[in-house]
Amino acid sequence: MAGVRKRGEQIRQFILDNVEHNSKDIVNVTCRAFDISRQGVNKHMQRLVEQKSILIKGATKNRHYYLHPLVEWVEIFSLDKTISEDIVWRVHIAPLLGELPGNVIDIWHFGVTEMFNNAIDHSSGQHATVTLKKTATSSEVVIYDNGEGIFKKIQRAMGLYDERHSVLELAKGKLTTDPANHSGEGIFFSSRMFDNFTIFSGNVYFSHTHGEVEDWILEQQHPNTGTIVVMRLSNNTSRTAKQVFDSFTSGDDYGFTKTVVPVRLTQYGDDKLVSRSQAKRLLLRIDKFKTVLFDFNGVESIGQSFADELFRVFPSQHPNMELIPTHANEAVMQMIKRARVHDTA
Known part of the structure; x- marks a missing residue:
């Protein structure tokens, strides 16, 4: 009986772990995973319903x-x-999250306070709506402010061409429209602590999913006013805030010295990355870091001028920086190697 009971517990835990990503097919998915009948799975489903x-x-x-x-x-x-x-954290959010592991609470503490502070200091809005939903496996916090919109504000403050450029700058890190009072690190580190982190604002949105390729951008069919930040985290993740900080910092002062730049955010639709102006847009502000990983995931090819600006001209002007291409296909790597060969010629 103990063996049967243990298997039943495993089946029900599998259902809980997978139902959010398979809301319609969870019965079939469970049948295949445990080689049991639909009738058997439905008994477990009914028990979970009764347990709420x-x-x-x-x-x-x-x-x-x-x-x-x-x-x-x-x-x-x-x-x-x-x-x-x-106050929002201590009085409202923390008590609702309850007895979660210390590392999980630390991540929520950082993310909630950083994002709500952004709404207070940067949004120019009148109010912020905060929602929290906690299930047996994960928790989600959404912060919405009715202000100008984060991407529009960055675009205006930096004189950028459009909101998509704002997302690229946000992905790099160390971006703030108020350098006297903010370091510009909150969004960068928050986006990498959570399982899913998304900002909706205006015509585009910025998203990062832990364990997947770097940040990406998409135009929305229905633009948002203000800014919506969505943070989602497993209640039992082993990830720690320190691990995330350590991945991008160095030295005794834990300086924010390393970043990952998603190159494909420079592309527009079917545009090819061929020009020096595109490369210069990608290189904007990266001299604030010691190590930069250029993530070429999703980039099929690059032009000679783009590669030359990125991997010969800029490095010659910044010899103490380390520029590392990642996830580059063979065609992209050939152009990078060609630029670097010319640099040593």
Whole structure:
């Protein structure tokens, strides 16, 4: 009986771990994973429903399963001098998250306070709406402010061509429109601490998923006013804030010395990366770092002028910097090697 009971627990945990990504097909997915009948899986589904661990929506043919929220909360805060990010965290968010592992709480503490402080100091909005949803496996916090919009503000402050350029600069890190009071590190590190981190604003959005390729950008069909930040994290992740900091810092002062630049954010649609102006756009502000990883994932080819500016001209002007191409295909690497050969000629 103990063996049967243990297998049942494994099946139910599998369902909880996978239902969010397979809300319609979770029964079939579980059948295949454990080689059991639909009838057997449905018994486990029913037990999870009775335990209020999952929800069922829709009729038989259109049935979807979802994790049952353990906590659902929403609050609107006035963005005036009466509110601060530490109060939002300590009084509202932390008690709702409850008894999660210390490393998980540390990540939430950093992300929530950094993002809410951005709303206070940078949004020029009147209010911010914060929502929290916690399930048996993960938690999600959404912060929405009705301000100017983060990408529009960056575009205006830096004199950029459009909002897409703002996303590229945000992905690099060390970006702030208020350098006297902010380091520009909050969004960069928050985006790499969470399982999923997304900013919706205006016509584009910025997204980073832990363990996948670097940040990416997409134009939206329905533009957002203000700024929406969505943070999602497993309740039992082993990731720590220190691990993330250590990946991009060095020295006794933990200086933010390393970054990853997603090269494909420089592309527009089917445009090819061929010009020096495109390379210079990519190189903007990277002299703030000692080590830069250029992520070429999704880039099929680059032109000679683009490669020359990136890997010969700029390095010759910044000899103490380390520029490292990653995820580059054979065609891209050939152009990079050609530029570097000319540099040594």
